[in-house]
Amino acid sequence: MLAALLVTSCAGGEDKESAPAANPSSSAPHGYVEGAKEAAEQQSRLLLSDPGTGDTRVLDLITGKEHKVPRVAGGAELTTDGRFGYFHTSRSTQVLDSGSWMVDHGDHVHYYRAAIREVGKLPGGTGSQVRSDIAVTALTGEDGRVRLYRRAGLEDGKIPSPRTLPGTYAGAVVPYEEHLLAFSEEDGKTKPVVLDRKGKRVASLDEKCEEPRGDAVTRRGVVLGCADGALLVDESDGTFTAERIPYDEDVPEKERxxxxxxxxxxxxxxxxxxxxxxxxxxxxxxxxxxxxxxxxxxxxxxxxxxxxxxxxxxxxxxxxxxxxxxxxxxxxxxxxxxxxxxxxxxxxxxxxxxxxxxxxxxxxxxxxxxxxxxxxxxxxxxxxxxxxxxxxxxxxxxxxxx
Missing domain, CATH: 2.130.10.10 (YVTN repeat-like/Quinoprotein amine dehydrogenase)
Known part of the structure; x- marks a missing residue:
């Protein structure tokens, strides 16, 4: 499962709990999102699916109400970025807007609820990996190719045209600090690299990471799993650094x-x-x-x-x-x-x-x-x-x- 990311967004639909859509203006209150209702507490919802039948539900943990949504046939894996659910099937990745999310401004947080709705399908099935930030969603296919989608398009309820990046990469490509973190194979070694949003390399990090698997975005930076422990990648004043956090013992492969x-x-x-x-x-x-x-x-x-x-x-x-x-x-x-x-x-x-x-x-x-x-x-x-x-x-x- 990917670590859930904190995302800003707006929802274009309404449900009984949503505020009526209105035109934003200069007098709109801080945190205003058109079509969504701001709440004082976290608006948690669970996305649930039966892989055998494809039956899918959204359970609102505030109201206790269960919402039926269209079936997802062949769903083998379900991931989220904090708002959208990504149902990975053998042929594609179906996107569902859960209608609940939060925006973290550091010193305060905004919570929102809006309509639950289908968004569409992304190419690539169970081998694909999806990671997001406030601006883009990155889909890394089994072949290592990466497609970037504008978050604004998903928030409007549709799949926007993607930008396909040049080259291929090992493991999931992670949006972070207006850039992309990726793994590149060079001279027989796997090393993290930093790309701009067009896929151009802007930095190579010194630390290697053999057999990369697993990642998580934290307040301290992005953690990347490696055969000998983890790398912590952080950004400060436009400069990216990688720090090794090795295991404190020899760890067998099956226990990594x-x-x-x-x-x-x-x-x-x-x-x-x-x-x-x-x-x-x-x-x-x-x-x-x-x-x-x-x-x-x-x-x-x-x-x-x-x-x-x-x-x-x-x-x-x-x-x-x-x-x-x-x-x-x-x-x-x-x-x-x-x-x-x-x-x-x-x-x-x-x-x-x-x-x-x-x-x-x-x-x-x-x-x-x-x-x-x-x-x-x-x-x-x-x-x-x-x-x-x-x-x-x-x-x-x-x-x-x-």
Whole structure:
């Protein structure tokens, strides 16, 4: 799953909760977005899909209302950038506007809600990777070619004509600080490079990154997963730098961090380390920690002193103190019949599987076999705050509005 990005945008549709569209003017209040309603709190929604049937829902976590949306046949993977859901099928990537998002200005945040609507299809299927910032969405195909789409077009409810960049790149191309971060193969080495929005190289970074997999945008910069740990790429006054954050031990290939999960805005990342442990990367401290959890299906954390959340294969959600590795909380089984990793798929066979989505106050765990989603208060000993019966097997789930 890609890390969710904080994006600015506007929605052109309306629903019962949306403000009437109006013409913006010089007297429009700060934060005004035409066609959307600004709210005082985060407007979280869950995008849910059954990979077997294609049935898809949007669950509004503010109202508790479930919205039916068109089926997504053959959906094998679902990712998000904080507003849009990207349903990756074998032939294309379908885009759904969830109608909820946030805008982070650093010292304050704006929250918005608007209509839920289909946007269209991007080329490229399950091997494609999508990353976004406030201006562009980058689609990196299996062949390494990159197409850039204007965010304004997606926000208007349509797929704009893309700009296809010259050359090919290894791994996902990540928009960052009005540029693009990419991996280039040179002299037998994989190194990060910085491109402008037309695809012209403007900088090459000194550090190499063998076998790049996984990335996350944090307030400290972009974290890129490598065979020997991670690179942290940052920008200051137009200059990009890369800093290595190596593992503190020799790590077997099967235990490397290859997909990061974290709360949007947090600098604490999690990644499965094989079948029985989780690696936690504190970006601020430049420090890796391994937590032995036992057989684990999914993991995440809110960071900043919150527990590591690990979903075990017996269906229980457990909380761990990241510093000591000690288990501090445990739920009853949340998954119908338990869940062994890969039993309903790990995203590679198109069946989806349980994940943990985390925001500022709650975590969400999907139970595909039980056709429900559990809301967890991770600040209250993993108390089950709510459970939603969604009527479909939600093997794919992401949270928007963050």
């Amino acid at each position: 961090a290859t997909e990061f999960r974290h709360r949007s805005g947090s600098d604490t990342l999690t990644a499965l380390a094989g079948d029985s442990a989780v690696r936690v990367l504190d970006v601020t401290k430049r420090e890796w920690t391994r937590v032995d959890t036992g057989p684990v299906v999914a993991a995440n954390t809110a960071g900043e002193g919150s527990p590591l959340l690990a979903l075990r294969d017996d269906g229980t959600l457990r909380g761990y103190d990241i510093g000591t590795g000690k288990e501090v909380a445990k739920t009853k089984p949340l998954l119908t019949g338990g869940q062994k990793k890969g039993a309903v798929g790990d995203g590679e066979d198109g069946d989806g599987g349980p994940v943990i989505e985390v925001d500022r106050s709650r975590a969400y765990v999907n139970d595909p076999a039980g056709k429900r989603v559990h809301e967890i208060d991770y600040n209250d000993d993993l108390r089950i705050a709510r459970s939603f019966d969604v009527g479909i097997a939600p093997g794919l789930m992401v949270e928007t509005g963050r």
